[in-house]
Amino acid sequence: MRKLLFEILVKPPLTEDAPAPDEAAVAELARAVDQAARRRLGRSLAIRQVDAGSCNGCELEIHALNNAYYDLERFGIRFVASPRHADVLLVTGPVTKNMREALERTWAATPGPKWVVAAGGCAKDGGCFAGSYAVTGGVAGVLPVDLHIPGCPPRPVEILRGLLALLA
Amino acid sequence: MSEMRTPVPDAPSLGELLAAGRAVPGHRPWPRAVVDVDDWGLAAECLTQGSVTLLGLWGEAEAVHMALLDEPAAAIGVLSLSCPEGRFPSVGELHAPAIRLERAIQDLFGLEATGLPDARPWLDHGRWGFRRPLGNAERAAGAAPPYPFLPVEGEHLHRIPVGPVHAGIIEPGHFRFTASGETIVRLEQRLGYVHKGIEGLMTGADLARGAELAGRVSGDSAVACALAFARAAEAALQVEAPRRAQWLRALMAELERLANHFGDIGAICNDAAFSLMHAHCGVLREQVLRAADRSFGHRLMRDVVVPGGVAHDLEPQGAAAIAAMIAEARRRFPPLVELYDNTASLQDRTVGTGILRPALARRFGAGGFIGRASGRGFDARRAMGYPPYDELEFLVPGLEAGDVDARVWIRIREVEQSLGLVEQILARLPGGPVREEIATAHAVHEGMALVEGFRGDVLAWLRFDASGRIERCHLRDPSWFQWPLLEAAIEGNIVADFPLCNKSFNCSYSGHDL
Ligand code: SF4
Numbered sequence: 179m180r181k182l183l184f185e186i187l188v189k190p191p192l193t194e195d196a197p198a199p200d201e202a203a204v205a206e207l208a209r210a211v212d213q214a215a216r217r218r219l220g221r222s223l224a225i226r227q228v229d230a231g232s233c234n235g236c237e238l239e240i241h242a243l244n245n246a247y248y249d250l251e252r253f254g255i256r257f258v259a260s261p262r263h264a265d266v267l268l269v270t271g272p273v274t275k276n277m278r279e280a281l282e283r284t285w286a287a288t289p290g291p292k293w294v295v296a297a298g299g300c301a302k303d304g305g306c307f308a309g310s311y312a313v314t315g316g317v318a319g320v321l322p323v324d325l326h327i328p329g330c331p332p333r334p335v336e337i338l339r340g341l342l343a344l345l346a
Numbered sequence: 347m348s349e350m351r352t353p354v355p356d357a358p359s360l361g362e363l364l365a366a367g368r369a370v371p372g373h374r375p376w377p378r379a380v381v382d383v384d385d386w387g388l389a390a391e392c393l394t395q396g397s398v399t400l401l402g403l404w405g406e407a408e409a410v411h412m413a414l415l416d417e418p419a420a421a422i423g424v425l426s427l428s429c430p431e432g433r434f435p436s437v438g439e440l441h442a443p444a445i446r447l448e449r450a451i452q453d454l455f456g457l458e459a460t461g462l463p464d465a466r467p468w469l470d471h472g473r474w475g476f477r478r479p480l481g482n483a484e485r486a487a488g489a490a491p492p493y494p495f496l497p498v499e500g501e502h503l504h505r506i507p508v509g510p511v512h513a514g515i516i517e518p519g520h521f522r523f524t525a526s527g528e529t530i531v532r533l534e535q536r537l538g539y540v541h542k543g544i545e546g547l548m549t550g551a552d553l554a555r556g557a558e559l560a561g562r563v564s565g566d567s568a569v570a571c572a573l574a575f576a577r578a579a580e581a582a583l584q585v586e587a588p589r590r591a592q593w594l595r596a597l598m599a600e601l602e603r604l605a606n607h608f609g610d611i612g613a614i615c616n617d618a619a620f621s622l623m624h625a626h627c628g629v630l631r632e633q634v635l636r637a638a639d640r641s642f643g644h645r646l647m648r649d650v651v652v653p654g655g656v657a658h659d660l661e662p663q664g665a666a667a668i669a670a671m672i673a674e675a676r677r678r679f680p681p682l683v684e685l686y687d688n689t690a691s692l693q694d695r696t697v698g699t700g701i702l703r704p705a706l707a708r709r710f711g712a713g714g715f716i717g718r719a720s721g722r723g724f725d726a727r728r729a730m731g732y733p734p735y736d737e738l739e740f741l742v743p744g745l746e747a748g749d750v751d752a753r754v755w756i757r758i759r760e761v762e763q764s765l766g767l768v769e770q771i772l773a774r775l776p777g778g779p780v781r782e783e784i785a786t787a788h789a790v791h792e793g794m795a796l797v798e799g800f801r802g803d804v805l806a807w808l809r810f811d812a813s814g815r816i817e818r819c820h821l822r823d824p825s826w827f828q829w830p831l832l833e834a835a836i837e838g839n840i841v842a843d844f845p846l847c848n849k850s851f852n853c854s855y856s857g858h859d860l
Contacts, residue, residue, distance in 0.1 A: 179685055182622070192629060227515045231540045233856045235565025235646055237515050241609075242635070245628035259513035275473040276539045277518060279490075280510045306558055311479045312543035331565065333645060 192246040196253065197339045222254035223344060226264035226288065230281045230320075231274030231313060236298040236331040240268065243334050255341055261287040266344065268295045270331075272304040272313040273320050285321050293324040295340060298331050305330065357397045360416040363389050364423045373792040374581040378411075378424035386427045386435060389414065393441040399711040400827075401796070402805045403437060403444050404820040405451035407481055410434045411820075412444075413794070413805060415711070420729045422796065424807070429457055436462040443710045443827055454545070455481035466494060469538040469859065480546055496534055498524045503531060506841065510539045517855035521844075528840040533833045541859040548808075548819040553579060553784060556816050557652050560806070563821050564857030565646060569595075569602040570799025571821060571857070572651040574806035577732070578819075579653040582793025582810055583784060591655030591780045592733045597771045598638070598647045598656075600764045601668070603800040604675070605634040607757045607764070610852050614754055615686065617846040618695035626682050630675055637671035640664055655781035665772055672768055675761075683758055696751040700847030702835040704746055710831055713802025713824040715756040716851060720748035726798035738770050748835075750850040786814035799824065801854065823857030 227240055243250040250256070258264050261284045273281060285294070296317040299305035304315035317323050327340040358366070366388075367379030381389070389412065392398045401413035401422065409428045415421070427434050436459035438445035448459040449468035456478030459465075472490035476483050498505065503524055510518035520536040544559055551559065560575030561568045573595055580587060587595070612627025635645040641664030642650045650657050686692060702712070704721035712722055725742040727735040743759035745752040787810060794807040802824030811817040832851045836844060 179622070179689070182626070182681060182685065228511060229515075229517050229540070231542055231856075232517070233562045233565040234517055234854065235562070235568065235648070237517065238565055238609075238646065240515055242628075242632060245632050246625060247629070247632050257515060261511075271540065272542060274540055274542055275475070276471045276541055277510065278473070280518065280539070284511055306562055307542045307544070307547065310543035310547050311474050311476055312541050312546070330562075330648065331646070333639075 193249045193252070194247055196342065197335050222256075223266055223341065224256060224258045224264050225266045225268050225341070226258055226261045226284065227268045227270070228281055228284050230269050230271040230277045230301070230317065231307075232271035232298065232300060236270035236300075239331045239334050240270070240297065240337060243338060248334050248338055250338065250341075253342060253345065255345070261285070262289065264288050264292070266293045266295055266341075267321070268297055269317045269321070270297050270301050272300040272307040272310075272315060273317055274313050276312070278314055278320055281317075281320055293344065294321045295325045295327065295344070296323045297327045297337060297340075298329060300330075302326050302328065357392050357395055358388065360398055360414055360419070360421055360423050363392065363398075363414070363425060367425060370426070370792070372790060373424065373794075374584065376422040376424065376794060378426060378792065380426045380428065383427065383435060386412075386425065386437075389425050390435070390437040390440045390444075393437065393444075396708065399708075400437075400441065400443050401711065401803075402807065402820065402822040403447040403451070404807070404822070405455040405457050405481075406818050407455060408432075408457075410451060410457060411807070412437065413807070417724060417729070420731075422794075424794070432456065433458045433460050435460055438462050438464075443830070446830065447826060454479060457481065469541045471538055479543065480549070493536060495522050495536075496532075498532065500526075500531075502526055519855050523841060523844070525841055528842070530836050530839055530841055530844070533836045533844075535829060535833060537829065537855060538859050540856050542856075544860045545818075545820060548816050551816045551819075552814070553653050553786075553816075556808070556819060558649065560819075560821060561648050561651070563860065564823055564854040566606055566854065567602065567799040567801060567804065567823070567857065568646045568648040569598045569651055570797055570801075570804050571806075571823075572649070573599060574795050574797040574799075574804040574821065575808070575819070576651050576653045577795035577797060578793040578806035578808050579784075580793070581795060582791040582808060583653075583787055584791075585654060585782055585784050587655040588779045588782055589733075589776045590659075590778045591782075593771055593775050594656050594660060594780060595651055596734050596738070597660075597668070597768060597775075598642065598650060599797075599799075600767045600771070601634055601638050602647065603764050604761060604768070605631050605638070606800040607761045608634065608675075610849065611686075611754060611757055611761075614696070614750065614846065614849045615692060617849050618692050620689065620692045623682060623686060623692075626678070630678060633671050633674060637664075637667045640667040652781070654784045655779075657781070659780045665775070668768060669772055672765055672772075675765060679761060679765075686754065686758070693751065695843070695846060696754060696850075697749060699750045699843050700835045700839055700850060702748040702831055704748060706831060706834055707748065710827045712827055712831055714798075714800070714828070715753050715760065715802075716828050716831065717802065718743060719745050719752035719756045721746045724803070726796045726803040730796055732795075732797070734771070738767055740767050750846055753850045788812055788814060790817075801825065801852065801857075802828065821860070823854050823860075825853035825855075825858040828853045829858060
């Protein structure tokens with residue numbers, strides 16, 4: 179273990195430079211996030227991720243944000259365990275009917291000001307599961323969505339770009 | 347769970363079970379036979395004795411099917427029972443691994459499994475607005491009924507409900523713990539939260555749409571599920587993917603296995619409060635995904651495996667990117683294995699924790715690292731020997747201990763094997779086309795496939811109708827037989843070790859809920 183720790187000291191970090199915030203996402207957000215709210219956040223963002231019926235592909239890429247290459251926490255963005263500590267709900271999946279109530283309750287438990295980010299094609303409009311008897315068809319039908327990050331799943335850098343736009 | 351029955355003298359073989367029924371023509375590559383109620387029951391008896399293993403149990407509007415595996419002979423067969431009265435004798439009454447599958451059949455098709463010991467709804471939470479959505483559907487309005495959890499009696503017991511929304515970035519499901527002090531007396535799972543109705547969407551879909559859906563059954567197994575679907579479709583339509591495509595598919599399957607094993611080995615250690623492993627394994631996982639992206643244009647290699655072959659060839663710089671990643675992993679992984687092996691505080695958490703007994707693993711036909719850590723050596727790559735694995739060299743590791751530690755070691759050994767497989771594939775990758783055009787068939791065809799994903803064997807079964815569309819497609823994720831085993835393995839462990847045990851199983855919610 180000592181060897182491994184020593185290597186960490188002498189080797190350059192793997193972490194990559196931050197991507198530029200997504201232009202379109204910034205424009206979309208300018209409408210949603212006002213200056214006052216941004217001051218209250220103090221450039222730090224607590225995210226509660228909610229899987230509302232995803233295939234788990236989106237979760238894998240959200241997870242990747244914590245690895246050494248993306249190192250999400252350096253931006254003051256972190257994932258929290260409880261909606262009560264969250265500023266943002268990051269929702270994935272087509273919102274299955276079996277998850278709808280849990281999603282609504284999670285939102286209700288999140289204190290304001292709060293934002294909803296829908297990640298992935300499913301979260302936008304049900305994606306390839308749209309039309310099924312078992313899904314409601316996207317987050318916007320259930321919660322007010324402030325930002326949508328497209329992709330199936332979006333790459334970590336795309337998720338990062340979207341989240342940075344929240345702080346821009 | 348039901349007790350083991352006294353054996354039927356001279357239990358029939360799988361071949362005899364099939365011969366007793368009426369063979370269904372056009373079912374490939376393994377036989378299917380329509381049997382009567384008595385022989386259906388006889389098959390259930392054989393399951394309890396362990397002479398055959400349950401591979402799957404699924405319904406359609408007026409019939410039920412069970413796929414059986416004769417492990418020593420590596421033979422597979424499907425028995426079907428038509429149920430015009432809307433009823434069939436429960437297999438779960440005798441053989442516990444069938445219980446959840448039958449609850450799902452009841453929910454989706456409205457066929458009643460008579461004698462089913464646990465007839466509570468499973469996937470149907472009373473929120474779809476329909477009952478029996480894939481059978482004789484009926485509108486159902488009103489509030490969702492409360493779910494009756496199993497009663498618990500005893501002094502000093504308390505219950506801890508967890509989920510469906512969990513504390514981490516994981517899929518939703520409900521766990522109901524009953525604990526005596528710190529010790530878990532019983533875990534009861536309630537799943538179905540991410541049920542998307544995939545099998546409903548499959549019905550009437552064309553081949554391309556079917557492949558798209560199959561690749562989204564469980565995101566971490568995008569390649570394995572798409573491969574199972576593609577192979578089942580190819581079997582039905584009697585098409586063979588070109589040789590190069592088969593090798594590229596195996597390349598992707600092994601990359602998927604590597605990415606998941608790296609990620610999960612790290613995550614298990616993280617749940618044992620050893621985050622250094624997590625950080626390093628996370629780097630290895632990321633490197634696999636980046637190589638996959640450079641080679642196939644998608645980090646999870648989604649929508650690349652298609653019926654008839656692969657959607658596109660390896661990118662020009664792909665082979666070099668993968669080779670570089672493999673060389674890096676060969677250098678970085680061994681010190682991590684040494685670290686896992688030599689860290690007493692980590693071993694203290696994993697050794698002896700969450701033990702799955704071999705007898706139970708065998709009975710449930712537990713696939714993947716869960717089975718192999720508990721003495722069940724089945725691996726579809728080896729047992730079915732589908733190409734190109736019949737030409738490649740690899741070992742299937744096995745252990746008996748069945749604890750978290752054993753599951754980690756199986757994954758470590760499988761990483762080593764997969765690194766070797768990727769090297770062999772890159773060295774011997776045949777040339778030629780990568781996709782065979784599939785003409786729409788105008789007759790009823792049925793096909794099935796069994797493919798080894800990182801988590802275990804994925805079964806796909808489908809039938810095309812006379813217009814060439816999918817009439818019925820069933821995809822059975824290995825998690826169906828692994829989730830119930832987690833309930834068994836956690837008994838007697840402390841509540842604080844649940845995340846560790848759960849991660850060491852890493853069952854798919856989406857793959858199970860469909
Ligand atoms: S957007 Fe794609 S990756 Fe994300 S949950 Fe939907 S199907 Fe899965």
